[in-house]
Amino acid sequence: MNDIDLRHLRSFLAVAQERSITRAGTVLHLTQQAVSAHVRHLENALGAALLVRTSRGVLLTAAGEELAAGGAIVVDDVDRLAERVRAVADAQAGTLRLACCPTATSLFAIDLADVLEASVPGLRVTLNAARHPRDELELLMGGRADAAFMWLPVGGGALHHAVVRSDPRAVALSTRHPLADRASVTLADLSADPVVRPDVLTSSEAERFWIVDPRPDGGPAPRGAIVPLVEDCLLEVGRGRGVWFAPRPLEALLPTGSVRWIPVTDAERFELAVVWTDRAPQALVTRLIAEVRTLTGHVPR
Template sequence: MELRHLRYFAAVADTCHFGQAAASLHVAQPALSYAIRQLENELDVTLFTRTTRQVALTPAGAYLKGQAERILAGVDDAVDGVRRIAAGRSGLVRVGLTGIAAFSHLPRIARVVKRELPDVDLHIQSDMLTPSQCDALRAGALDLGVLRPPAVGEDIETRVIDVEPMVLAVSIDHRLAVEPVVSVTDLRNEPFVMYDSRDSAVNDAAMRTCRAAGFVPHRAHSAPGTAVLLALVAAGLGVSVLPASVRSLPLDGLVVRDLVDADTVEVALAWRAGNDDPVTAAVADVIAAAFAVEPTQAGAHASARYGDEP
């Protein structure tokens, strides 16, 4: 059974008039009549009763009409879906995020994708460090990453969407907790809590900040992620120099203060080099555009910032 014959049959079944159906299909009436006879011969049934005054569906024709409507609607949906996917307007995109980005970056990402690409579904994997995201991107387990550059390993491309200043996290009873702004030199003799990942971009920025002030920070404790790190700081076991987006995850017993002359860290979208999936590209474009239109404000508006983590 040809799809063309099914469409011809559906047009005649809707009107029960060969002339009207031929006009709606933009075909000659004899060609339409011939196509319907071909369909009837193929099925070995009579689909229409024909008289000089009227055309009516037979019981078999009435049944086929319902099935044809369902089949043709499914075909039209499939065609529309294929075209939307090819245009990057529909599909599934798997996104990884580092640390507290689920609290800071994700709300804006989810809002802009829902608004601009309503037929795209996001599958979120959070609390993934930059090295893990890069591995997952190369393995095809992720389509996009929200991470701290530089990317770890080869075949990963990045696009910076945000730059954050570093801030100081201390326990509420720490001597510096009462200071609205802290100088990096005040941290010279402090024990530090840092990430245990050797590829941590946040650690690197903290080290650069301290070295620029003339000292190397003393690492007293290491943590596998932000939640543990902040808990150690809140417990008074050390201080930590972190991206300003840490303010998006308040914790009892923790105080965050601005740092004078602190370094900055970037937030970037990442994807596997050579990934030509149009849906992934469309999601990356709308996210980047959203951050460009609404740039984050460090310090005074730090609670609205995105990203975190090594």
């Protein structure tokens, strides 16, 4: 049997749908003779009669009915495959816009952009710095970024995420705090300390996670002052007005002489994720996730 020509199959499916070679030609913008020729070629390739011509149009043979049912699936699969291939090609020749807070991504963002541009022909990666998570979310939801690096949970709908790094939790204490000389602490040790909260988080769920509310014993977390930015948290902590929980790597990125960072042994870890919407180029996001995990050494659980 000869290979089936996709053009011939499309012509046959149009005839099967319209039950008329003439009307099929109109739908396909082909002449009646061209459609008839396509069907004959298909019949020769398959070695089976597919149509019975009558004065009122055409009827499908049993073989024709079988081809009409299966052929429609084949054509749809080919069309979907072509769309995916074109999407990948378009993405490779385009720009990937990443939103990121320098405090969360400075350890890998520059290397990541270089690796992606080197490995994907024609790709340009832009790093759009955001002051805090709420800014990142606005860039993402407003269509000004294709993906963002954000600490989970984010909150909000229509978002996808993939974890690319996991970090233990630490607490920032004033150097004058009674626990400042400890090598580590537990949440019970901090049960009376109000937690300072930066007004930058994206949801009430995110705030509860950052301040560890509720605590393991079921009680509420003591809430401290709300301040504009993360940097303001450290100023409040340094003055002895509360404590602040954060991922351990921020200790190196947000140093201050009046604050001591101490590991919290029984608190849930922070997870940094690539976050994206349905508008993002999926092939590039998949590549992005793989490259970040290579750079951070993160292995998904």
